């Protein structure tokens with residue numbers, strides 16, 4: 001099942017790239033393995049998957065330590081400052097930086113370990129009350145602070161779009177985030193590299209790609225439905 005699902009998702013990514021005149025090499029698929037067993041991850045690794053996303057620090061660390069082949073781990077969920085120390089040297093990319101408070105903690109822990117933390121700034125592009133992420137009106141102030149941090153490299157932006165029936169409803173949000181990325185990029189700020197745009201999940205990754213996503217985070221589409229009762 002995993003193999004077929006993965007092939008289907010890759011075919012959809014490829015088709016979305018063709019429709020929008022984009023190069024398939026510019027879109028990275030992150031397999032979101034939260035709640036799924038290590039055996040599923042091992043199986044996907046055998047098909048060549050190298051990028052995995054988790055939304056909980058403890059689960060990421062456990063899988064990081066137990067997987068048989070080293071792969072790249074993406075922390076895609078909300079990050080509490082008291083947990084930064086556990087993942088700052090394990091996550092290839094932290095997708096969810098949305099405050100100066102959190103950035104300061106990442107800087108501190110990365111400095112201790114003498115590593116550079118690669119991060120994305122999470123933007124609440126649809127202004128949903130229920131979502132984490134910074135408002136776009138505050139992003140330039142945040143960037144202005146983070147740009148001087150020696151152990152953080154800002155690589156781009158991330159968003160979690162609203163849950164909608166029809167993915168077309170999210171097109172406007174993806175388009176707005178892409179525009180914001182271009183605005184920031186055009187300012188050529190030192191240490192602020194806008195090469196990654198992480199947007200699109202199972203329900204809407206094809207639309208996200210058409211609107212400029214360079215990373216899509218797909219869970220259900222690859223692994224099937226999640227069961228939160230079995231942990």
Ligand SMILES: *Cc1c(COP(=O)(O)O)cnc(C)c1O
Pocket residue numbers: 032034055076077160201202203217218219220221
């Ligand atoms: C769970 C999750 C995903 C994947 O969701 P699916 O709808 O299963 O593809 C993507 N991004 C984040 C931040 C998530 O928490």
